[in-house]
Amino acid sequence: MNELCFLGTGGAIPHKNRSNAALVLNSQEDLVLIDCPGDAFVKLKQMNLDPRCISSVFITHIHPDHVYGLPSLIHSLMLNDMTLSVFGSEETVVFCKKLLSLFNLLDEKVKCRVRFNRIGPNEHFQLLPLSWATSIKTPHHSSSLGVFLELNDELGLLYSGDIPVYPPLFKGIGNPDILIHDCSAPSRFFRKFPSLSQMHTHSLDLGKLAQQAGVKCLIPIHFFGELDYSMEEIKTEIKENYQNRLIIPKDLDRLRLSASLLTTKDKT
Ligand SMILES: [Zn+2]
Ligand SMILES: [Zn+2]
Structure with missing residues (x-):
């Protein structure tokens, strides 16, 4: 496992510089895509990543x-003789099958074949062929799963997907070295629209949560594009309670995944 690539870092409504959130784990030979908004193919190309190398797609919800x-x-991959494994909860897999069937994309003539993998809560599974993963049921939506990845027996990376503040996220996996977590907006918007707290996390709470969980490297993501705030405000709120490394990613950023990530100076 070499690299984490940020195809998109935005929330449900994208911003001109931030597409909907999507990540890629790049091992040089294979790519694992985590979530699949509309411009994933183009973003992969913009990052000089070959979409034909995608072996797995994990859909959080x-x-x-x-x-x-x-x-x-x-x-976009229909002419390539390849198999792509789609992972998700039971509800997610049923939905994805329906969605692809609507476009006749599961037909014989489509050379890119899809293999569906239903993942239960707290299931240990291989996110082929890169690494072992553990699913975590989360309360954002009935289909929601977070995912914990063990990278090269060296680093533990937890991706929350969309999520409200949910301390059981860390149950059973210990302190994750790297936490990629929903950080939809600064706290003032959650005070203005309290129902947001049932679905998402604000930057002030995220700092507290990450500090309590002993996270060594925090990467906030899923920034709402429709609200007016700066990344400086996000950073200030997180740092009020969180002392370890903070990386605020932009679209098309890439991070080398190694233990040095946990000690290097902040990159914001
Ligand atoms: Zn979302
Ligand atoms: Zn969502």
Whole structure:
């Protein structure tokens, strides 16, 4: 496992510089895509990553910003003789099958074949062929799963997906070295729109949560594009309570995944 690539870092409503959230784990030979918004194929190309190298797609949940690009991705790969494994909860897999069937993308003539993998809560599974993973049921949506990845027996990386503040996220996995977590907006917007707290996390709470969980490197993501705030405000709120390394990613950023990530100076 060499690299974590940020195809998108935005929330449900994208910003001109931030597409819907999507990540890629790049091992040089294979790519694992985590969530699939509409422009995943183009973003991969912009990062000089070959979409034909995608072996697996993990879908965290079935809100449109995380899954609506899946038909387009398969359609873009339809001439390539390859198998792509789609992972998700039972509800997610049923939904993805329906979605792809609507476009006839599971037909014989489509050379890119899709293999579906239903993942239960707290299931240990291989996110082929890169690494072992553990799913974590989360309360954002009935289909939601977070994912904990063990990278090269060296680093533990936890991706929350969309999520409200949810301390059981860390149950059973110990302190994650790297936490990529929903950080939809600064706290003042959550005070203005209290129902947001049932679905998402604000930057002030995220700092507290990460500090309590002993996270060594925090990467906030899923920034709402429709609200007016700066990344400086996000950073200030997180740092009020969190003392370890903080990386605020931009679209098309890439991070080398190694133990030095946990000690290097902040990159914001
Ligand atoms: Zn979302
Ligand atoms: Zn969502």
